[in-house]
Amino acid sequence: MLLNKFLAIGIPLLCFGAFAQEQKQDSIKPEALHEVFITATRTNRNLQSLPLPGAVIDSATIMRAGVNRLSELLAEQTGLVTVPDFGGGEGLQMQGLDSAYTLILIDGVPLVGRSAGTFDLSRITVGNIERIEIVKGASSSLYGSEALAGVINIITKKPEKEGVNGAVSYRYGAFETHDGNATLNFKRKKLYGTVFANHFATNGYDLVNTDDTKTVEAYNNTTLQPKVFYDFSGNVKLTTSVRLFNQKQDYNQTVEGIYYTGDAEIDEVNAQLRLDQKWSSGFRTEYELYTTNYQTHQYLENYNGQPYDEGNTFYNQWLLRPEFRGMLNLGRGLLTTGVGMNYETLNRSYFANRAIFNSQYVYTQYDYSPTDKLNVLAGARFDNHNRYSSQLSPKLAVRYDVSGNFSLKTSMGYGYKAPDFRQLYFDFNNAAVGYTVLGYNVAEENLDKLEAQGLLSSRLPLDFSTPLKAESSVNYNFGGSYKKGSFSAEGNLFYNTISNLIDTRIVADKTNGQNVFSYYNVNKVNTYGLEANATYKLAGDFRVTAGYQYLIAKDPGVIDRIKAGEEYAVNGSSGSVLLKTSDYFGLPNRSRHSANLKLYYTLQPWKTDFSLRVVYRSKYGLASTNGNDYIDKYDNFVAGYFIVNLSAIQHIGKNFLVQAGANNLLDFTNEAQISNISGRQWYAKVQYNF
Template sequence: MKIKFTLFIVIAFGINLSAQEKKKDTINANELSEVKVVTGTRTERVLSSLPLPMTIITSEAIVKSGVTRLNEILNEQTGIILIPDESGFEGIQMQGLDAAYTMILIDGVPLVGRSSGVLDLSRVSVGNIERIEIVKGASSALYGSEAMGGVINVITKKPKKDLFSGTLSYRYATFNTNDANANLLWKKKKFSANLFANYFSTDGYDLDKSTPQKTVESFYNYTIQPKLYYDFSENLKLTVSNRFFNQNMNNAAIIESENYKGDAKENEWNSQIKLEHRWNSKLYFEYELYATNYKNDSFLNDQNNVLYDRTYYNQWLFRPEVRTTWSIKNDKLTAGAGVNYESLDRTYFANDVKFNSQYVFVQYDYNPTEKWNVLAGFRYDNHSEYASQLSPKLAVNYKVNNDFSLKGSVGYGYKAPDFRQLFFDFTNPSVGYTVLGYNVAEDRLNQFESQGQLLSRTAGISFDKPLEAESAVNFNLGTFYKRNKLKLDINAFYNSISNLIDTRVVAQKTNGQNVFSYFNISQVFTYGVEFNSTYNFTKDFSMSFGYQYLTAKDKSVIDNFEDHQYIRNADLQTVQIKKSDYFGLFNRSKHTANLKVAYTIPVIKTDINLRVFYRSKYGLYDTNNNQVLDKYDTFVNGYFITNLAASKYITDKLMLQAGANNLFDFTDPSQISNISGRQLFARIQYNF
């Protein structure tokens, strides 16, 4: 039945070419320079005047691409790469920094539930998104921990007119993938409401047919997101928002040639209450109360249906916050204060652990002339588990003329030690090694010693002082140019990260296995340049090109290269390498690029959307045993991915769409688990 439905959509796409009313949207319906954004400053600003490196993804771009999940649309942006971790979840890499350093927000409030620092972004549907705002570079001055590398804010649609409107859509794709959306918006006088519902299911895919376990197992999930708005007056407005997410996935594993099966369940709940109060023309307040809970629970049974393993994860965040903006002529002073209460109960934690922190932030948006804009601010965080943090930031934009501006920023960011790095207590049952969080390591080592399980401790290791937060200094220098049909955006960046938290051996057990714990060890740096350009040949034909060059290296490797300068080659000969042969950090590509072509055929009211993406080679493992990635290691080869979507408007309200992601069916089963091969899709959407 589903196949017939897909064929119907594809056939219908090729007919009904008769001209009807003019289609509402065009390729260039809104110039990006006119888009107003809030994430970079927490106040509404025009994008082109912002002194920070920022990217906007509009709802129109999302629809025309044909994608359905947040991870898919982010992976199409310049300077953003989605990297799968050992759990299979895809995490954001921006400016060479890992996913743990990027904060993910929905309507300005954070998501929780990170696995090894990675949020599963596929759990966020794009069916009700108004726009996505991406701020690159240290943003701790406004958002605190987890924003050391940047912020991604997903902003959902809101009722705007006194009427009932909405969107209904259904998309069917390869691997029996189904995505159904309903987004309903209603407004009447002072009251308005928005209800979004999404259902997603897939059979998963398998890149290696020689094993019974799939690369991605089948799963289904649903999202329900109701939002209510009430305007007591023009100066007093209330928003109540909730989001519920539930997922059920087949859980399978092969352990010592034995097959194990079970289930993995995820549940997420977010609730936000916000009161906006404009005291007068100069003074504006926001009072916000936010709570969120993320749970997952998975188990594996053996072939006799006897429980073999169970893991669980239950995290809570409760955050009240108050913000105010004071308008002073052409300038704005923004300030805020809040409290975070966090708790996590999970497998391999001895107890339910709790964090609490208090914070204040201040930012001054200074406009001395029409040409100059200066953003200066800081945030102070007081935390129960690590040293207090002061995060300053300064950004400047100079408008040379109406077409050309220069911008630069310097900021401090930090990343707090997470629950895992402080409280983990895990011993591998089959191999026997142990990983201990910093705060529990000393007591557990003493316990191992009293039980006769330790052979020796590593000399010079102590847990006397607290584990420090990772910190970064971030520099950005760029330019924005827009004239006639051409638009250019260039940004050079540099990040210096100190106190990087990593594992090291703290003891050896009598079984020959090691005990690991977490320490502030490394200092790394990343630098590069990002380039984006768009050229509108006509109002119906545009082309854009994006490129990022990246270098990311460990400073301790460069400073102590003599410890890594000898390798064993393919002939098992010892060979000395040069410092210039050091490639850098793992899973980083020096070159990434994209080419996007958008073409509208007005006569048949059809949009063609072609996107081509390139990622150069990168290394995943040290294959020649010198503990670093050098050019003689084994690399994942560079590759291209091509996505194509065609949208046909039958009427102003009815759209049919067909396309292919990974059009040329690229796969690399042995190295890349998150590229499934060609995925064909068809979609029908009705706007009312």
């Protein structure tokens, strides 16, 4: 099995590399450029030299966008689609894969706390972000689980100038939204650091006026992030960083005609200690200790003070991760090796006991340029886990410079996503409706109890003795880039095949007419398509960028059943019709086409920056509406739409700037089907730098 992974990934790339020839390349040399990229390779690389599909969003672009939260910023990027979760937050879809498959990092370390697999990007403020590095494609060879679709690394700012300096800003916008930032930087000889604080508050918004609750209830949150650096010598540096996050939100629900009110609170702590040591010009090491804790508490009660669902639900997740990394320069190559462990616990409502995961891992990567024209990146990671089978994740990427203006690159990698705590240990009974959801590891024991209590009318003969398998994917990318003068363009073809997809299925019928659900490896999914980006600069002050993604995301099992003449759909008054393969649209919440167009203009005499950004998403289906479990042409679709964002920044002297604009300028809303687009958001901002 492991040999097959290496052969499937390695042979095509080695054949590609065998035909490569010579030309100059900066593959492994550290660059002092603003587009230094460390996420993809854990080494300093110029973005233009990477053999992998990636992108960088710099601080100037973030400022011009005029947004508050990470979700708003990523929604404007090619191939990234933000989708709502159940609580008003937003997750990220990449290359057609759900948000559960994208790993979110901050300064290179992972963030935890997901709702049904979705990491809420609105938890992250953009006020202190230096750049965002995006890697598309399976990245488990370096990062392990959850990096099946790709990685997003949020790099926060650090001091650059001697002495004390900083900035304060305030932004007011629609829906009574307030956003305040304060940054204090200090740098003196060997000691330097920064303290960043953000407070965000909004009254929420309501897209449906026919009920008692809002689409997103009012909430406020505070982020505090101090970072301190100390250079013991030119060869040893210590970094300490802490991030504190607290959010409070109104929590209101109507259940079976009864109105409940309450509140929800999130507390998050991230702490990192890292020591960098340079032993010689060709060898350095990094020692890192990281821990994070994510907690939520929710409370609901009716007008009589009677609690719903026993009054209080909670979620408490811890992760502890020590890691050691070493980098050895071998002439035309750089060898990176790391070893570490994860100790993770989760205690939450609907778990009988605290769940514990622990794993150990080792990875290695060789970044090699045999000629000036060719760069080869090869690596693998082995994860040993106490709750699922061990995983080997190889990856191989090649870049070849055809000419000084044109380059080709291709990569293949294996990614995986481990079963999460919910899928293994959930024990939930919906008292209002009557259904039950059981995690795979506790399903058999709890089914036996329900059967002994006479609560089951039938039970499927399923075997829960073998461990639930990790979802796995093989990812292929092939693309190229061209740059000449003021014009640059890049394109990438991608293909992902996911095996052992974890889904819910009925495992028993209850005597009340409801079902018992559990999780099982039941499916396979393919996503493939094309991404393209182009940028053109006019007269130095005007820049146009455009991006486009074409995406197909389908279940090959459905295609096989359609070909066998086994699948039907309801077509209005015509009744059931036999489906053709061309009738099958694909997986829910996937658009065939998405695009963006961005115009940036600087009026130099007035020191004014303008930006106009347009985002398009074509139609998609949310759920089957005609009698089967997938999206076909006879289903109801969410219509395609445009979002237009406009911003202007006026610089006043050296220290002041004011900004005004509108996101969703055309006031697009779809109250029935799209909960994460609130309508037009006017805003104004003032900032003072000192």
